[in-house]
Amino acid sequence: MREFIVEADGGSRGNPGPAGYGAVVSDAATGETLREAAEYLGVVTNNVAEYSGLLAGLRAARELDPEATVHVRMDSKLVVEQMSGRWKIKHPGIKPLAAEAARILPPGRVTYEWIPREQNKHADRLANEAMDAGVRGEVGVSPARTESRAWGRSASDSRAALDTPEARPVMPEPSGLPEPSGPPGxxxxxxxxxxxxxxxxxxxxxxxxxxxxxxxxxxxxxxxxxxxxxxxxxxxxxxxxxxxxxxxxxxxxxxxxxxxxxxxxxxxxxxxxxxxxxxxxxxxxxxxxxxxxxxxxxxxxxxxxxxxxxxxxxxxxxxxxxxxxxxxxxxxxxxxxxxxxxxxxxxxxxxxxxxxxxxxxxxxxxxxxxxxxxxxxxxxxxxxxxxxxxxxxxxxxxxxxxxxxxxxxxxxxxxxxxxxxxxxxxxxxxxxxxxxxxxxxxxxxxxxxxxxxxxxxxxxxxxxxxxx
Known part of the structure; x- marks a missing residue:
């Protein structure tokens, strides 16, 4: 059974604001980059952007091998703790994103790890490139090494894009982190x-x-x-x-x-x-x-x-x-x-x-x-x-x-x-x-x-x- 590493990140310049994500799928055994994904999301919150990066990474991994195991590495404490089941998901805009991520691959084949931001530079760079391209109004496929990396929406249609599943509008998260729940089970x-x-x-x-x-x-x-x-x-x-x-x-x-x-x-x-x-x-x-x-x-x-x-x-x-x-x-x-x-x-x-x-x-x-x-x-x-x-x-x-x-x-x-x-x-x-x-x-x-x-x-x- 193959094992993939998914590194994902998302950012919003404002909360909400112009946002984008980046995701990288690599081979766990060789470290080779197999797939990159990046997209401009329009105006959404930082948390939605981070979850969007996770979704893109998991989907790319499933496309490469639907039977593979996946280890997700992100610098978002919120996403890692919520997807690991240690923190409750209270915000109504985040619940469907987390549920969608959980459905992409069987739970037993996906693990999560928090990493410092400096260890997530690849995905962070892709997310920022997507945001830069969106602000410039660029649309279409970026000059990437793989076919899955695209900027998606232009700044002019970002408001219309807010009605799409990929860019659900939500209110900013309350200040501070959500309360952790008790352990699963x-x-x-x-x-x-x-x-x-x-x-x-x-x-x-x-x-x-x-x-x-x-x-x-x-x-x-x-x-x-x-x-x-x-x-x-x-x-x-x-x-x-x-x-x-x-x-x-x-x-x-x-x-x-x-x-x-x-x-x-x-x-x-x-x-x-x-x-x-x-x-x-x-x-x-x-x-x-x-x-x-x-x-x-x-x-x-x-x-x-x-x-x-x-x-x-x-x-x-x-x-x-x-x-x-x-x-x-x-x-x-x-x-x-x-x-x-x-x-x-x-x-x-x-x-x-x-x-x-x-x-x-x-x-x-x-x-x-x-x-x-x-x-x-x-x-x-x-x-x-x-x-x-x-x-x-x-x-x-x-x-x-x-x-x-x-x-x-x-x-x-x-x-x-x-x-x-x-x-x-x-x-x-x-x-x-x-x-x-x-x-x-x-x-x-x-x-x-x-x-x-x-x-x-x-x-x-x-x-x-x-x-x-």
Whole structure:
């Protein structure tokens, strides 16, 4: 399945005033610009122009490949938060635009990310060119590289154009940003939080690529239903007493003031590349040997580095102290021109006497301990290894420490299967056994965004298209 990046922007010189939008569709794997779109809208508000840019970008992506996934990047906090479902849409002129955007592609195939204005220069330039052309009275197709970029209306017919769907006249938005709503699916999220708070913290699986219990060995239970309920955004930190953060209520309290929370701290979670133990599916934690990357693992790291360089969003890199993660992080850092910080909280679980063994070997030698480990996150691997409850407490503490240190920034965390699965589980508010139902490949990318109000949003999981 192809993945596209849509960058969109819109502007109005006055609110309302002469307005235009720009949109760019690029290939997520290569960074190649596939389609540009720009149009003069006539006299509309800034928000309508921004939504018009989003609509144009999504339509262009659908025309290129109706089965593709799309990651939208915009510097409009309003559009990103409303389309992500975190803010309510109150203005009657914006509701139909948002509804139309949601219908272009299935919701599960579109994700949204806020970016600073300086990272949205391409779409911003197109929007300004459209506005300039409209003010000059130019009509028709612009000298663009693609067929989809047109100025549209002239200044003389902008008033007539206000009756068209593309340029709906609306009153200016009230001063300040709209009040954010509670997270999508508040009732389900609240139920998930209650279940998670009652459960003992931890993950319910080991490193599937380096010794984890395969999904086929997961204990039976209600995890599937819990996971469906936990798809709503849940507040991180509610799972452990050691790192508990009060969850926001579905309805803001009277003392909560509407405000721009600013960009989230976004963790791009990279599992290290393959080691000699990975294809053999042996337990490889922090308590045994510390293998380096294999030749395949180093190639995976190089491909990941090239992919992240094309995206251009990573601002800092933090790695686990183990050799395989530091080596992976070093390859990426060299390509991005960044330094690597090390955080001990990101290390893999200590699997005790199971280190270096396959799942079958552990089942043969330590069947009682293995059964206990599969049944309870408090159980430790044979020989004094680390329980998944202890791992979860450690990851929650690292999460809180790193979100405070990198507020509003995009950080690459180079770590292992158990930590990455734990970051995702805690963000979803899912029960411990949910981790048995996650597959995580070597050198895969996942992403979780953490907001100032305590909410988290899982943006990506086990993405491997950059390795092909």
């Amino acid at each position: 508040d009732a389900a999220a609240g139920a998930a939080r209650a279940r998670a708070a009652a459960a003992v913290a931890g993950v319910a699986g080991a490193d599937a690529g380096a010794g984890d219990a395969p999904a086929g060995h997961a204990p039976a239970g209600k995890a599937a239903a819990d996971l469906r309920a936990a798809q709503a955004v849940a507040a991180p930190g509610t799972e452990t007493a050691a790192a508990r953060t009060p969850a926001p209520s579905a309805t803001p309290s009277s003392g909560w003031a509407p405000a721009d929370m600013g960009p989230p701290a976004t963790f791009v979670l990279l599992r290290h590349g393959e080691t000699p133990l990975t294809p053999q599916k042996r337990f490889s934690g922090s308590g045994g040997s510390d293998p380096s990357l294999s030749d395949i693992g180093r190639e995976q790291a190089e491909r990941t580095a090239a992919h992240l360089a094309r995206r251009g969003t990573v601002q800092a890199i933090v790695a686990s102290p183990l050799a395989r993660t530091r080596e992976t992080a070093g390859i990426v850092a060299a390509r991005l021109g960044l330094d690597v910080a090390v955080d001990d909280g990101l290390r893999e679980t200590d699997f005790g006497a199971w280190e270096g063994l396959t799942f079958a070997e552990v089942r043969e030698r330590h069947p009682g301990d293995l059964n206990a480990w599969l049944s309870s996150p408090d159980a430790e691997p044979t020989g004094g290894g680390e329980s998944f409850a202890a791992t979860a407490s450690r990851i929650a503490a690292a999460r809180d420490r790193l979100t405070a240190a990198y507020a509003g920034r995009t950080v690459l965390l180079v770590t292992h299967v158990t930590p990455i699965k734990t970051f995702v589980r805690l963000a979803l508010g899912a029960p411990p056994e949910a981790l048995f139902r996650m597959e995580l490949s070597a050198a895969s990318l996942s992403a979780v965004a953490y907001y100032a109000d305590g909410n988290a949003s899982v943006r990506l999981f086990n993405e491997t298209s950059h390795l092909r």
